[in-house]
Amino acid sequence: MSEPTIDTLRAHDIHPSPQRVAVGRYVLYTDEHPSAEVVFDRVRAALPTISLATVYNTLNLFVEKGLLRSLALREGRTVFDPCLEPHHHFIDDETGTIVDVPWDALEVKNVDGLGDLQVDSYQVVLRGKRLS
Amino acid sequence: MSEPTIDTLRAHDIHPSPQRVAVGRYVLYTDEHPSAEVVFDRVRAALPTISLATVYNTLNLFVEKGLLRSLALREGRTVFDPCLEPHHHFIDDETGTIVDVPWDALEVKNVDGLGDLQVDSYQVVLRGKRLS
DNA sequence: ATCGGTGCAAATTATTTGCATGAAT
């Protein structure tokens, strides 16, 4: 029986302690763009003794090791996204929900024509309401 | 002798107290995308007795009254921008400097073709190095 | 016993709240 989360952590030089595995099992597979606080709530369901500081440290470690990306999208709190490929983000202003928008769904023209601004990466941040 | 900052505050139903005028004289005309802390430092040069809480409250009031926009661009701190027209932002990863990019310098295609995502506003956030 | 890695209590940073004070009627 293999445990893919543990394999992933090892592949990135992260010792798979119980706390790190519990955080990884949730945050490496979610699409809800959680803040550290949300990760804490979710992970406590599986590991009630974990502390918020350990969640922060684990998230920062995952970012450093290239498993997660941290995003400044919501005011006042950093959110985390396990999707590493370039993509855009849509923010529902009413609910705060953040949705990934595939890279190819939009096209941005003239990124290389901005004079002395040498662009290494970019994303479009969209806001509005999700109909459903 | 007219004082344009005071006129602007009055035009937006903001009582021009000395603290608000001092904050406004800086933040309504700057292009440096300051955090609250930076505003505090700049304003203290003119009004050494002002407190950081008053700076925060004044910035939030200006945002509420439509004089400023607050932006989640730097991790962990909100920054403020007096430019209200739609535009994009370039962030210099080395220095943290944020530069406005005119709306017409870029073109984003297919914003209205995202299915159930009804886009009310958007901006491109670019990162890289400014050459000079 | 020593050392490197781990997790969390405590500290720090960022921001908001609530109330004392003063100006206008």
Place this chain on the structure above:
DNA sequence: ATTCATGCAAATAATTTGCACCGAT
């Protein structure tokens, strides 16, 4: 004297740091 706006001390929220503990040598 009552009301309402104002500004800041104190409180709260968000995140980081530093050290005690534990397992491997």
